[in-house]
Amino acid sequence: MDNDIGRREVLKKGLTLTGYAALAGAQWPLPALGKGEDLVPFTDVPDSFQPRPVQAGAVHIMDTRTIDDFYTPYGQHYIVQHYDQPTLDLSAYRLRITGLVDNPMELTLADIQARSRVDLDAGFECGGNQKRLLYGLVGNAKWSGISLAELLGEVGVKPEGKEVVFFGADEGTEKIRNKEVKQNFARSLSIEDALREHNLLAYEMNGEALPLYHGKPVRLVVPGWFGVANVKWLTHIHVQKSRFMGKFMARDYVTLRKHDVGGVERWTETSVTRMNLMSVIVRVARSSNAHKVWGFALNDGTPLKSIEVKVDDGPWQPASIDSRSSQYSWKMFTFDWRNAQPGEHTLVSRAIDVNGNIQPTEAQIPEKATYWENPGQFPRTVMI
Numbered sequence: 001m002d003n004d005i006g007r008r009e010v011l012k013k014g015l016t017l018t019g020y021a022a023l024a025g026a027q028w029p030l031p032a033l034g035k036g037e038d039l040v041p042f043t044d045v046p047d048s049f050q051p052r053p054v055q056a057g058a059v060h061i062m063d064t065r066t067i068d069d070f071y072t073p074y075g076q077h078y079i080v081q082h083y084d085q086p087t088l089d090l091s092a093y094r095l096r097i098t099g100l101v102d103n104p105m106e107l108t109l110a111d112i113q114a115r116s117r118v119d120l121d122a123g124f125e126c127g128g129n130q131k132r133l134l135y136g137l138v139g140n141a142k143w144s145g146i147s148l149a150e151l152l153g154e155v156g157v158k159p160e161g162k163e164v165v166f167f168g169a170d171e172g173t174e175k176i177r178n179k180e181v182k183q184n185f186a187r188s189l190s191i192e193d194a195l196r197e198h199n200l201l202a203y204e205m206n207g208e209a210l211p212l213y214h215g216k217p218v219r220l221v222v223p224g225w226f227g228v229a230n231v232k233w234l235t236h237i238h239v240q241k242s243r244f245m246g247k248f249m250a251r252d253y254v255t256l257r258k259h260d261v262g263g264v265e266r267w268t269e270t271s272v273t274r275m276n277l278m279s280v281i282v283r284v285a286r287s288s289n290a291h292k293v294w295g296f297a298l299n300d301g302t303p304l305k306s307i308e309v310k311v312d313d314g315p316w317q318p319a320s321i322d323s324r325s326s327q328y329s330w331k332m333f334t335f336d337w338r339n340a341q342p343g344e345h346t347l348v349s350r351a352i353d354v355n356g357n358i359q360p361t362e363a364q365i366p367e368k369a370t371y372w373e374n375p376g377q378f379p380r381t382v383m384i
């Protein structure tokens, strides 16, 4: 009921009517505003942005304007899948580990849950995240499960094992060289990447059993990587000698961009892997005369040096970073905007890491022919 009143209040104040119109009748989490705080509407929200509640089989886009917690609850966290969303029989569930290993294994869910448990805060975004979606293909959660490196240590990868392939139980049909073939969603990691300390086989999200749409009962979480690496409904890990060339490694989720390759400008293709250094502003609120700006940053786990905000043509100024931030979580930030004058203003953020990398403007990003990977600075406009 409070939500209904809250939503009407928000609508009255004009927070992008088109976006919220789609939510009529839906339970939609509203920003937890402080007492006496009002949302300042963005004036840059495209009409095409239509957030909806979670629906079976559909992509779910988070409305980033409603972020109100460090851990993104189920229902708000984005959801993407390319095939079906299989419901696995938990008593029949097996995770098989095959290929170039000394001890192939078949683990039940109970076997997995009996191993030592690891918690990890990790935020990630889809490689297709972009401005048009207000960067809503995103979420941050506490993932609990078992260490992949430890498990691979136990199965014993043979020296000739170079690539670890992760297969989901979801399946679809792909046309490959004019032949329709059955495929499961699959991604791979090099053995070095697979053995990194923090990769998890997760069976819980935010302290609850992994929800169906997030990969029940077990998914891979590769912290610092784009969402596509985090194979859901994981049933099979296979170690092989050669590079895995499945669709989601080699054909889809491939970025085509112009690069200097040894002094020659070439169009090159790379698989979507580690997240780029990015940040976005998601909310602006006013309490009496003061304004507060919120946003989040993500990257591959390289520590950040700072997050900065610029108002109109002013200087870059440091934002405060949420103390709950950890290496692979998203980093929420706030910025106190002083002396905001009536009228329309442009606000933009940028993240800077300890190696001195600065989140580029869109114009500074190398020319790209695919829509994957969009870490350019995202100027937002608000009306005061």
Ligand SMILES: Nc1nc2c(c(=O)[nH]1)N[C@H]1C(S)=C(S)[C@@H](COP(=O)(O)O)O[C@H]1N2
Pocket: 077, 078, 079, 080, 081, 082, 083, 125, 126, 127, 139, 167, 168, 169, 170, 185, 213, 214, 215, 226, 227, 228, 229, 230, 231, 232, 233, 234
């Ligand atoms: N089995 C399986 N895992 C998958 C996918 C999929 O289609 N099938 N989609 C991937 C992509 S592209 C993304 S962005 C993330 C989304 O994870 P989420 O739905 O839990 O947010 O899952 C990844 N894991």
Ligand SMILES: [Mo]
Pocket: 080, 125, 126, 127, 128, 227, 228
């Ligand atoms: Mo994705």
